Amino acid sequence: MTAGLGFATRQIHAGAIVDAEAGARVTPIYQSAGYVFDSFDDGVERFAGRSRRRAYSRNDNPTNVVAGSRIADLEGGVDGVLVASGQAAIAMALAALAQAGDHILTTDRLYEGTREMLRGALRRQGLEFEALPIETDEDAWVAAVRPQTRAIYAESIANPLGEVADLALLGRVSARTGVPLVVDNTVATPYLCRPFEHGAAIVIHSTSKWLSGHGSVIGGAIVDGGTFDWGAAAARFPHLHERRPGGVASFVERCGPAAYAAYLRAVVVLEHGPSFPPTSAFLLLHGIETLSLRMERHVANALAVADALRAHPAISRVHYPGAGDGQEAIVARLLPDGAGSIVSIDLAGGRDAARTFLDRLRLISQMTHIGDVRTLAIHTGSTIHGKLDEQERLDLGITPGLVRISVGLEQADDIVADLLRALDGVSP
Structure with a gap:
């Protein structure tokens, strides 16, 4: 059919x-x-x-x-x-x-x-x-x-x-x-x-x-x-x-x-x-009936978030596929319509900075999940990767200040505003 x-x-x-x-x-x-x-x-x-x-x-x-x-x-x-x-x-x-x-x-x-x-x-x-x-x-x-x-x-x-x-x-x-x-x-x-x-x-x-x-x-x-x-x-x-x-x-x-x-x-x-x-x-x-519509919005919002956070002084690195990570060619070849909606950030101030940042979020939910219509954030080092020792985490690229953000379908400006407001209280 x-x-x-x-x-x-x-x-x-x-x-x-x-x-x-x-x-x-x-x-x-x-x-x-x-x-x-x-x-x-x-x-x-x-x-x-x-x-x-x-x-x-x-x-x-x-x-x-x-x-x-x-x-x-x-x-x-x-x-x-x-x-x-x-x-x-x-x-x-x-x-x-x-x-x-x-x-x-x-x-x-x-x-x-x-x-x-x-x-x-x-x-x-x-x-x-x-x-x-x-x-x-x-x-x-x-x-x-x-x-x-x-x-x-x-x-x-x-x-x-x-x-x-x-x-x-x-x-x-x-x-x-x-x-x-x-x-x-x-x-x-x-x-x-x-x-x-x-x-x-x-x-x-x-x-x-x-x-x-x-x-x-x-x-x-x-x-x-x-x-x-x-x-x-x-x-x-x-x-x-x-x-x-x-x-x-x-x-x-x-x-x-x-x-x-x-x-x-x-x-x-x-x-x-x-x-x-x-x-x-x-x-x-x-x-599933709305997957294509949602993914288009997820990708657009993720790109907006990555762009807005990249130059923030409290952030040492933004992780998003193909965005200055040397994977531009493979992303263009395998993911021409977008590279998903997970944006991870390394906060220069480490775990304390991550705690301050996450606890200041208001619109964005602090929880372990991805792929939701809602934007979600989590400090992976103390949760998902919490059973590993520090060296094991570092070997996987999980820094003390790493926060994973699953970018949702809210208005992009509102997501960015919540992130930037939370970052205002974080020391570089």
Whole structure:
């Protein structure tokens, strides 16, 4: 239905269903744990995976399927699976690829919550993670791939400092090594960047952020690009090639390019159970309908904030992708419509200056979240990065005075005025 249509049209219509009973135009909330079988044999077929009809809502709810399909459409993928949070999306995406003893390559610039899970829960489960500097060249990435490597993982725009991963380079590494590239595209959104166009195999999102936009739901999404050759990767991913109990064909045999998403939904999400509430999917769909409009305003406001703060004497540096950070060329190539709406600032006066600044804000909320219609700010060193020691924080670029600002949709002049008023009480 949406093939060939523009982004703004697809964000409203992709995957939509009209309720068969009442004819409701807005996708309904299917608040049901399960679905009635037509017969004994129908139940058998559904549970065996030989029927396309639903068996249980833990991994296959109609409202969620619409939202997952819409995100997949906007990203240019073949299927999308919703899970309970962005953290769950990372964990489930990797669980569908790797097992104990396997190796994952990542960039060294990741959201701290992600790094914490990689070096904590997932490492305890037997996965090995190796981080390479984000500026590592192509041959060095290829050389780091081992027979046990199951994924290359990156964020399109890193949180909180805005480093942009060279997805085209990583896509070439993926093609040369046969290892799928997994990209967290939360900060960029599919409106600003579509990693599948640069060689990614899998895209994940925290749908709590810009996709929803209103700060009222927690969720995650995993999208299969349908471009990775799972059929040629039997040595790395034998579980996609194994026949299922009862003689059911393997996921590669049945689903071809979409084998990964099918396995993710039918096995990993079903077994782990990070269910996404259909009420949240309903709210997510309403957010997605205005994504392009909101992102245009988010980017414009972020640029206004970055420009207004850059010369302030209390600020030693403004972090925004492509703004004097040497990444101008890669931002122009990968993010031609804007580099998102996170602006981070280094206050020259350190932690005390950050405390004064944040406590003087009035319009802007001091809280841990990004991608909201409201502008939000947080001192990352004492919160998100608070478990690290000082040297670990500095190694990641987290200075004592770093404040992350998620620029919202208020009038740009009002956002800037609140920031400048708060900075008036900060000594350089």
